[in-house]
Amino acid sequence: xxxxxxxxxxxxxxxxxxxxxxxxxxxxxxxxxxxxxxxxxxxxxxxxxxxxxxxxxxxxxxxxxxxxxxxxxxxxxxxxxxxxxxxxxxxxxxxxxxxxxxxxxxxxxxxxxxxxxxxxxxxxxxxxxxxxxxxxxxxxxxxxxxxxxxxxxxxxxxxxxxxxxxxxxxxxxxxxxxxxxxxxxxxxxxxxxxxxxxxxxxxxxxxxxxxxxxxxxxxxxxxxxxxxxxxxxxxxxxxxxxxxxxxxxxxxxxxxxxxxxxxxxxxxxxxxxxxxxxxxxxxxxxxxxxxxxxxxxxxxxxxxxxxxxxxxxxxxxxxxxxxxxxxxxxxxxxxxxxxxxxxxxxxxxxxxxxxxxxxxxxxxxxx
Amino acid sequence: xxxxxxxxxxxxxxxxxxxxxxxxxxxxxxxxxxxxxxxxxxxxxxxxxxxxxxxxxxxxxxxxxxxxxxxxxxxxxxxxxxxxxxxxxxxxxxxxxxxxxxxxxxxxxxxxxxxxxxxxxxxxxxxxx
Numbered sequence: 001x002x003x004x005x006x007x008x009x010x011x012x013x014x015x016x017x018x019x020x021x022x023x024x025x026x027x028x029x030x031x032x033x034x035x036x037x038x039x040x041x042x043x044x045x046x047x048x049x050x051x052x053x054x055x056x057x058x059x060x061x062x063x064x065x066x067x068x069x070x071x072x073x074x075x076x077x078x079x080x081x082x083x084x085x086x087x088x089x090x091x092x093x094x095x096x097x098x099x100x101x102x103x104x105x106x107x108x109x110x111x112x113x114x115x116x117x118x119x120x121x122x123x124x125x126x127x128x129x130x131x132x133x134x135x136x137x138x139x140x141x142x143x144x145x146x147x148x149x150x151x152x153x154x155x156x157x158x159x160x161x162x163x164x165x166x167x168x169x170x171x172x173x174x175x176x177x178x179x180x181x182x183x184x185x186x187x188x189x190x191x192x193x194x195x196x197x198x199x200x201x202x203x204x205x206x207x208x209x210x211x212x213x214x215x216x217x218x219x220x221x222x223x224x225x226x227x228x229x230x231x232x233x234x235x236x237x238x239x240x241x242x243x244x245x246x247x248x249x250x251x252x253x254x255x256x257x258x259x260x261x262x263x264x265x266x267x268x269x270x271x272x273x274x275x276x277x278x279x280x281x282x283x284x285x286x287x288x289x290x291x292x293x294x295x296x297x298x299x300x301x302x303x304x305x306x307x308x309x310x311x312x313x314x315x316x317x318x319x320x321x322x323x324x325x326x327x328x329x330x331x332x333x334x335x336x337x338x339x340x341x342x343x344x345x346x347x348x349x350x351x352x353x354x355x356x357x358x359x360x361x362x363x364x365x366x367x
Numbered sequence: 368x369x370x371x372x373x374x375x376x377x378x379x380x381x382x383x384x385x386x387x388x389x390x391x392x393x394x395x396x397x398x399x400x401x402x403x404x405x406x407x408x409x410x411x412x413x414x415x416x417x418x419x420x421x422x423x424x425x426x427x428x429x430x431x432x433x434x435x436x437x438x439x440x441x442x443x444x445x446x447x448x449x450x451x452x453x454x455x456x457x458x459x460x461x462x463x464x465x466x467x468x469x470x471x472x473x474x475x476x477x478x479x480x481x482x483x484x485x486x487x488x489x490x491x492x493x494x495x496x
Contacts, residue, residue: 114420123387127439127462128416128425136414137429144412144450188416228387230429230439235412 001326004202004314005171011045011103012057018203019058019099026207028062032094033086036071037079037101039318040115044104054099067097076100076204077321077351077360083208084220084362095209102316103201112199116317119354121228132196134229134355135268136188142236142270143190146285150190154181155291156269157194157311163298164308166338171200171314195269200314204322206329215332218254218346219363221247229355238271238278240359241350245279248348252363256280260344261331262302263324265352265359266309275350276304279361303341306331321351321360332366373403374456374463376436384436386463408432410452410465413442430454430465438463444470 002017009017036054041047050072058067073079080098087096104112117130124134142148158178164170181194208217223243226232233239249256256279264279266272273287281302282290290296296304307313307327310320328347330336336344345366352359377385377399379392384404392399413428426442438456444467446452454465 110420113418117420124439127427127441128419128421129427129439130416130419132418133414133416133425133427136416137412137427140412140414140448141429141450185417186415187418188414190414226393230437231385231387231393235429 001169001204001323002202003169004200004316004319004323006105007103007201011041011047011101012053014103014201014203015054015057015099015101016061018101018205019062019097022097022205022207023062026095026209030095030209031067031097031207033083033092034058034067034069034097034099035073035079035083036069036099037073037076037318037322038071039074039102039104040118041072041101043115043118044102044107072318074318075321075351075353075360076319076323076325077349077362078353078358080206080321080325080362081220081222081360084217087208095207095211098206098208098322099203100205100319100322101203102318104199104316105201124229130188131355132188132191132268135271136191137229138236138274138355139190139268139270141234142274145234145236148273148285148288151178151182152273152288152291153190153195153269154178155288156266156272157181159291159297160266160272160305160309160311160313163306163339164312166298167308167313168337170308170312171198172308172312191268197267197310197315200316202314202316202319202323204319204326206322206325214367215329215364216367217362218365219248219251221245221251221361223247223359225357227357229357236274237284238274238352238356238359240356241265241275241278241352241361242280244359244361245348245350248361248363249280252365254346254363254365259302259346259348259363261306261328261341262348262350263305263307263309263327264350265320265356266305266311267315269311271352271356272305272309275352275356279348279350298339298341303331303344306336306339306341321349324349324351325362325364328364332364371457372406374406374432374458376402376404376434378402384432384434386432386436386438404432404434404436406432406456408454408456408465409450410440410442410446410448410454410467411437411450413446413448413452428465430456430463432456440465442467444468
């Protein structure tokens with residue numbers, strides 16, 4: 001995985017760097033298939049044929065690689081899910097690479113905001129709804145329905161910045177005091193700027209094979225919710241995350257309370273709490289108490305977003321999910337450096353698209 | 368000025384109500400028929416979007432009618448934002464507007480509402496065709 005943040009290098013350079021880093025451990029000639037993810041390469045970088053661009057870049061840099069490229073998927077989590085599904089359902093020769101890249105910090109905020117609204121259903125975009133707007137409506141409903149105090153959102157952001165300060169590949173490597181979070185400008189009530197993930201550049205690659213790595217995927221799952229946000233059964237809940245996590249945990253034959261470390265979708269701070277609760281780690285409305293007690297810190301009962309999460313590690317949209325897998329993989333191998341969660345043997349990842357219309361969950365375990 | 372007391376909706380054979388068009392009921396996959404339902408609703412969630420591509424703040428909410436259908440809506444007038452505000456839904460330019468207390472309707476709105484009250488066709492929502 002490349003460093004996440006602002007990069008002067010091109011989209012293709014980021015791709016090359018991520019693949020080079022992955023090939024430090026794996027023989028490129030073993031790759032037979034690549035699942036590729038990128039949110040909006042044509043709109044953001046003028047790449048009209050992203051699959052062709054990936055194939056050209058890979059062929060140029062790695063002549064031994066003869067990979068069939070599929071995609072582009074919209075998030076790294078989605079690409080990874082389909083790669084695992086394919087490997088489990090078919091006899092696949094060789095290894096599979098899941099590759100994701102995003103370059104978006106070179107466009108101005110208004111352009112990026114317009115592109116992000118590609119994730120909003122056209123029927124809702126008609127109202128001027130943006131992702132932060134819909135996320136704010138989720139947040140209002142969540143806080144009110146489950147009696148969660150507003151300052152819980154500040155605690156999530158502060159914790160993730162604390163973790164990112166220990167992550168050399170994070171976008172923001174500094175802690176942010178609670179008062180700075182609480183006084184940051186409102187984006188959409190009640191969400192403030194420091195409750196929202198930034199736009200970031202970055203790329204990541206993950207190679208799935210049968211070579212006896214001591215960390216392996218134990219289970220995975222996908223879930224979906226109503227395409228129109230306002231038609232959900234409960235505005236303050238993420239049914240998709242609950243379904244995805246249910247499949248992943250049952251596939252892995254583990255219970256949520258056995259997980260040591262988890263990376264969850266936190267494009268907006270309240271999402272971290274909602275996703276943890278929907279995945280079964282806590283009852284609805286109770287995750288914030290564990291957060292306040294320090295149980296979700298590195299070294300606590302359950303380390304949550306040790307990388308800093310999307311909020312602080314960064315949010316290259318099409319790469320998210322895969323960045324989380326890289327973090328959990330490192331944690332389970334004891335390679336987490338300053339942010340290593342002691343004794344991590346089982347890890348989980350939850351990745352979502354839009355306002356959790358689709359969600360993917362994965363369980364990884366160390367031998 | 369009198370506002371329309373009913374708004375168009377879609378109902379399946381099992382009674383599910385939808386304010387937005389669907390070819391089939393998202394719950395039970397049966398065909399939907401057009402019905403009119405009461406426009407009284409409760410604003411269950413709301414926000415003011417301060418950073419958006421238009422540059423102007425927008426007040427958005429989700430309203431649930433007394434018959435149980437929900438929709439995204441643009442908020443007009445005063446609401447407390449406690450999840451229990453009573454509003455009246457009005458369909459205009461393909462969007463539902465939730466009118467709270469002291470909602471000020473400009474002359475354009477009044478003309479449009481008057482024409483509907485006089486039996487002229489209401490503005491159509493965006494067509495699927």
